[in-house]
Amino acid sequence: MFRILIATVMLFITALSVSAQSADLQTILQENSKAVERSSRTTISPILDALLESESTNISTLLENWQSKKLWMRKSDGLFFFVENSDADPIELIDIESNEVAGTADKSDLKELRPNSGVRAVMASTLVRFQLIDEDQIQRTNALTAIERDPDESHLDVLRGTIADEPVTAIKTRMERLERLLTIRFDKDSTARVDAITHFAGDTNIDVRAVLNPILATQIKTAKEIPETENVAQRLSVGNGITHDAAYQLLVDNNLAPQRITTKARDAALVANIADGKIGGFDVASLNTEARRIEAYQALASKESVPPFITEEAAQAALDAHVFYDAYIEQDSAVTDAARNTVRSINTRVGAFQVADLGLDALSLASIYFLAAIGLAITFGVMGVINMAHGEFIMIGAYTGYVAQQLIPDYTLSLIVALPLAFVVAFGAGVALERLVIRHLMHRPLETLLATFGISIALQQLAKNIFGTQARPLTSPAWLDGAWVYNDIVSISYIRIAIFVLALLFFALLLFILNRTRLGLEVRAVTQNPRMASSMGINPDKINMLTFGLGSGIAGIAGVAIGLFGQVTSELGSNYIVQSFMTVVVGGVGNIWGTLAGASMIGGLQKIIEFFNPSNTLAAQTFMIIFIIIFIQFRPKGIIALKGRAAGD
Amino acid sequence: MSKNPTLLEVSGVSVTFDGFRAINNLSFQIGSAELRAVIGPNGAGKTTMMDIITGKTRPDTGKVTYGRPGKNLLKMNESAIARVGIGRKFQRPSVFESQTVFDNLIMALKKSRSPLDVVFYRRDDSDVSKVEKLAAEIGLADQLQRLSGELSHGQKQWLEIGMLLAQDPQLLLVDEPAAGMTPEEREKTTDILRKAAETRAVVVVEHDMEFVRRLDCRVTVLHEGAVLAEGSIDHVTQDQAVIDVYLGR
Amino acid sequence: MERSFLIRQPSVLIFIGLLALFTIGATILSEGFGLGLISTSFIKTLGKTLCLCLIALAMDLVWGYCGILSLGHFAFFGLGGYMIGMWLMYARTEQIVINSLANAPLPPTSGEIRDAIGSQIFGVVGGSEIPTIWTFAHSFPIQLTLVVLVPGLLALVFGWLAFRSRVTGVYLSILTQAMTLALALYLFQNDSGLRGNNGLSGLQNIPGASNVSQDTISIWFLWASALALGLGYLFAAWLVSGKFGSVIRAIRDDETRVRYLGYSVEAYKLVVFVITAVIAAIAGALYYPQAGIINPAEIAPIASIYLAVWVAIGGRGRLYGAIIGAAFVSLISSWFTSGQVPDVPLGFYTVKWVDWWLVLLGFGFVLVTLYAPKGLGGLFDRLVRRQDA
Structure with missing residues (x-):
């Protein structure tokens, strides 16, 4: 079947070409010589048609050259040639049929054809069919x-x-x-x-x-009755789809009603009619209310020195006398119906993809919150202390990454060094803080909160003094640049994927440490009952120190990740600290699953609110915090709460 | 004692913590002027029972009604329960150590508890004399202006009992009042409790059998969250089931 | 009968006396009234410090006495400032607008005046409509009522939600911090109706007093602040000296026990929270006319934490401790950060106090928490006791 079709088409084409084989290019151009010389949009078309009918294989070359002003005419006999190099002397002429050199001519004997842009566009679109x-x-x-x-x-x-x-x-x-x-x-x-x-x-x-x-573009129109010819999208009524003022203005624009006197026009008329400190019998000084001004204007109108107000009744009557409707500019209703259906189905799909993209965004935000909060969750869960300097440990990690990059120029290598280094530095800082301060404030959680806040101010200012107040770049390696793109709507940058992987890695690692190792067993024992744990030979002091170090170390690594994302400043950590607290509180204390749930909820929620109000991330955060405050009402102990007696009071 | 109208009725109460049944279909009654001792081994549910009555723990099923007409305690919070006349003394003495004995007692004195009334409260002579009388009863008459944190362990226990009495409750729940006391102090504690029970119901949770015997009252034995036996001390100590799970250890 | 709380607490009278001496002294030495030894800007600093002492007093009530470490009281302070700032800015702009429209061919209508005020105030955030929340901005008495009402209502709603669900300890602190952050973020928006991050400005100009110099106005505010602080101190002392004080201290120490005494702990906490929020708002309403400008950054969570630091350094649970802490730390902070303190050259490095003051404060605060948990007030107590002995 298919073969027969091809054969038919081939036959058809052959037939066409045979019938058109009458003339060669030069002949056709000569026949239309005047039009070729001074071509215009209208005159060029018949020539192009004639050219296309010829069987010549060189039409596209001719058009290309013509278009690029390489087609010249020899004045002596009116023949057309290609000229490759117009600066040569004498100029070499090329035959338009065979593309071979056809002799030379002096420049004075030649004339360049200069088709205007309209003509060139017509040629270009003709050319396309050859290119195709x-x-x-x-x-x-x-x-x-x-x-x-x-x-x-x-x-x-x-x-x-x-x-x-x-x-x-x-x-x-x-x-x-x-x-x-x-x-x-x-x-x-x-x-x-x-x-x-x-x-x-x-x-x-x-x-x-x-x-x-x-x-589907529409235009709001008005008429006494909707004309048959209109492709109406929707009938409108005043107050429903169109406001009173807009409807009246539409009537005015269509000369169906007189222009109303605007406040501005009224006041201008009043000012124009001031005479001896009075307007229409009213003192100017008394015209300090709308009502008085209207009265004054009416007084003027009654003397016919200004046009009268359009009364509300007249306006309403004009509105009542007309119908308002939204009409498609496209006349064919079958087409608009089909387009509407198709657009609806497209929008459904787009919506689904947007949800998918939102999901990816939320996932990546959740990973960042998870990384930022998990260290806090560990220390809070195990020791019951809130470390306000946690954000500064994140900052320490980020600056460690920055310093590593200054020392090692290769970005990949410096990143590989920076991650463990950030852990070590922050671990050290955490252990020092635990030994020097927190240990002495055991069982005084509010004091701990404040003391660590003191550390936080001091560390932040120290960072400012050392690294300056300007932001320091932490450049990601080239292989982390760019993004994974699924289609126009769904995409995610590689760096976000990397942070997601990092978060997953730490989640798995912590699950392993807490559930499968000796350290984890001891940590859990201390979390649940420190006195019992110590009587069983576990040293709670050591466990506290190690957990605090671990939590701080992870904050350091989170710092490198967050630094890659934006820039390193001394406020980097404090920007995340409240969100981290929220994550821990919402998720439930003392449980990494809880932190995961909290981070997912907060990340997801923030993205969802942003989705509904994309222009305003500040409002999104405000609403999120309010939501969390209300959420705490219903689950005061977080999403995943320890139950029963172990939870204590 | 059988003519004694019922003050507190617990019926069919169960509560579960993480799969562990702390209270299992527990039912009992307390009369309005009665001294009752509740005994039982560790984990028998004694403290949980008090938590339920005072509103700290909500049971999964069951009813707790109090007074006449019976009020549903399960619909009330801790402070409301305290206001209808149930007082509780904790195992570990909990008095407000940074305040004087006098202030502790004034705070406990039966008066309006609403913040507005308290803001404008000015103590009068009758309140002061009530406090002085109570202090004499618990043997702290000469300690009124001392910080209660400076008192000895036994004195703190008495102060707490004094605070309970100042509340003038209909029902007193007392958790191990004699823990950590010298024999003389125990003697005195017994007297205070027995005197209190003349006009109101007193429930004493206790470990110490000697102390219970000295109270000389009806005894309820709890085991695994349910009542195992009830009756006089001699009756329950001869009950085979009680001997098996508790005394016979 | 009970003796008056003033007799039982001699420190109250001492404080009031000192405050009066200080205010009169500062007035005599000021440019506005007397010798001109103290500059007007320093009088304003002193007046602002008195306001900070007042909010510290509120913080001490809620934290030192009732045990609620609120990290949100600066939000109430700021709201108080915003409420009075709305009137100051509106009324002053109204005067300017009326003056500038005086030469128009037609006398202005109230609508025209309003439009002009709207574009004058909100032009900076690309608006010209006067938002609904400014409905009463023309009225001084209403706006003054709102100084108390708005923060009080916020405290009531937030406190009711938080205390009802029995959120305590660090959880509550974090929740209050979240509230502050939410409010600050909200105010940072341009469409919040309060001029976004531009805040309200020109508050030092008192409407109707355009011919009174700032020298004089600064004295007015110094006296007003001193009066508010004095009354606040008397009120706080009266409140904590009676049975109410006993109950809230008991709540701080063991709230479960208080519940079993029959006191509704939640209601008491709510009362204290709302009262202190109102005190904070009054302090804010007096502070910002002296500062001249208020913007959302003032409400940022960090400010409330500093407040806790002042009270902790001063010594909480004693009213004069809060005053000492706020006055000492805020004055010394402004001294260090003003650049008046000579730098310390170490040869290889020069310690600039503008840069190093916060480091010093941070670590200093840690030391106070560790080694002087009762703060400067505690040291003061010890001195007094030693003299008694």
Whole structure:
């Protein structure tokens, strides 16, 4: 079947070419010599048609050269030649049929043809049809790109003529798609357009929406009665779809009602009519209320020195006498119906993808919160102390990463060094803090909170004194640049993926340490009952020191990750501290699953609120905190709470 | 004692912590002027029972009614329960150590508990004399202006009992009042409790059998969250089940 | 009968006396009234310090006496400032607008005046409409009532939610901090109706007193602040000396036990929380006209933590401790950060106090917490006791 089709088409093409084999290029150009010389948008078309009818293989070269002003005329006999190098002397002439050198001529004997931009555009679109059947695949793709960028009506037939012969499937698919887009825009046949529109149901690419949206563009109109010819999208009534003022203004714009006197016009008229400190019998000084000004204006109007007010009744009558409606600019209702359906299906898909993208964003935010909070959760859970300097441990980690990058120029290598180094430095700082301060404030949680706050101010200022107040860059290695892109809507940067992986890694590692190692066993014992644990030979002092170090060390690593994300400043940690607290409190204390749940909830929530109000991240954070305060009402011990007697009071 | 109308009724109460049944279908009654001792081994549910009555723990099932007409205690919080006339003394003496004995007692004295009334409260002579009388009863008459943190362990226990009495409750729940006391102090504690029980119900949770015997009252034995036996001390000490789980150890 | 709390607490009278001496002394030495030995800007600093002492007093009540470590009282302070700032800014802009419209061909209507005020005040955040929350900004008495009402209501709602669910200890501290952060973030928005991060400015100009010099106004505010602090101190002393003070201290030490005494702990905490929030708001309403400008950064959580630091350094659980802490730390802070303290050259490095003061304060505060948990007030107590002995 397919073969027969091809054979028929081939036959058809052959037949065409035979009938057109009458003239060669030079002859055609000579026949239209005057028009060629001074071509315009209108005169060029018949010539191009004639050229296309010839069987010449060199039409595209001719058009290209003509377009790029390489087609010259010899004044002596009016023949046309290509000129490659117009600066040479004498100028070399090239035959337009065979592309061979056809002699030379003096510059004074030649005239350059200068087609204007309109003509060049017509040529270009004609050229496209040659490019579309070019041997070279790249030429064909380029031609498609050119059409996509600047489509016009004429391309439609060209495309339809070439699709069947296209050997490469990928290009063919692209052609078919483009053909449908062009059909929607330019075809005169309603059914064809509807078919094409229907075909795009669920297609989330932006180009489809770019074609469909203009079809659905509407304009608010008014008339005594809706004309039959209108493709009405929606009837409007005053107060429902259109405001009173807007409706009246529309009547004014369409000369269906007189212009109302605006406050500004009224006041201008009043000022223009001031005479001897009075306006229409009213003292100027008394006109300090709207009511008085209206009265004064009416007084003027009654003397016919200014046009009268349009009364509210008159305005209402004018509105009542007319209908208001929203009409599609596109006349064909079948097309608009199809477009509406397709856009709806597309929007559903886009919505689904947006949710997926939102999910990815939320996941990455949750990972950051998890990394920032998990150290805090460990120390809070095991020791019951809130470490306000936790944010500064994050900052220490970030600065460690910065210093490592200053010493080791290779970004990959410096990152590999920075991660463990940040852990070690922050671990050390944490142990020092535990030994020097927190140990002495055992069982005084509020004092601990304040003392660690003192440490936090001091460390932050120290960082400012050492590294300066300006932000320090922490550059990510090249392989972390860029993003994983699924389609126009769903994408995520590699660095976010890396942070997600890091968070997962730490989650697994901590689960392992706490549930599968001796240290974990002792930590859990101390968490649940410190007195019992110490009587069983566990040294709570040592455990406290190690857990505090561990929590701080992880904060250090989180610092490197967060630093890669933005820039390193002394406030880096304090920007995350409140969110970290929230994560721990919401998740439930003393449980890494709880922290995971808390981080997911807070990250997810923040993204969801941002989604509904994308312009305003500040409002998003405000609402999130309010939500958390209310959440605590219902689960005062967090999402995953320890139950029963172990939870204590 | 059988003519004694019921003051507190606990019926069919169960509570579970993480799968562990601390109280298992517990039912008992307390009369309105009665001294009752509750005994039982560790984990029998004695403290949990008091937690339920005073509103600290909510049971999974069951009813707790108090007074006449019966008020549902399960619908009330701790402070409301205290205000209807149930006082509780904890095992470890808990008095407000940074305040004087006098202030501790004034705070406990039966008066309006609403913040507004308390802000404008000015003590009058009758309050002072009530406090002085109470202090004499618990043997702290000459210690009124001392910080209660400076008192000895036994004195703190008495102060706490004094605070309970100042509340003038209908029902007193007392958790191990004699723990850590010298024999003379125990003697005195017994007297205070027996005197209190003349006009109100007193429930004493105790470990020490000697002390219980000295109280000379009806005894309820708890085991695994339920009543194992009830009756006079001689009756329960001869009960085979009680001997098996508790005394016979 | 009970003796008056004033007789039982001689420190109250001593404090009031000292405060009066200080205020009169400062007035005599000031530019506005007397010798001109103290500059107007320093009088303002002193007046602001008195306001900070007042909020520290509130903090001491809620934390030192009732045991609620609130990290949110600066939010109430700031709200108080905003409420009075709205009137100051509105009324002053109104005067300016009326003056500038005086030469218009038609006398301005109230609507025109309002529009002009709107674009004058809100032009900076790209608006010209006067937001609904400014409905009463023209009225001094209403706005003054709102100084008390708005923060009081916020404290009531927040406190009711928090205490009802029995959030205590560090949890509660964090929750109050979250409240502060939420409020600050909200105010940072341009469409919050309070001019976003621009805040309210020009508050030092008192409407209706445009011909009174700042020298004089600063004295007015010094006296007003001193009066507020004195009354606040008397009120706080009266409150904590009676049975109410006994109950809230008992709540601080063992709230479960207080519950079994029949006191509704939640209600007491709520009362203290709201009262102190109102005191903080009054302090704020007196502070910001002296500072001249208020913006959301003032409400940031860090400010409330500093407040806790002052009270801790001064010694909590004693009223004069809060005063000592706030006055000492805030004055010494402004001295160090003003650059008046000579730098310390170490040869290889020069210690600039502007940079190193916070480090000193941070570590100093840790030392106070570790080794002087009763703060400077505790040291003061020890001195007095030694003299008695």
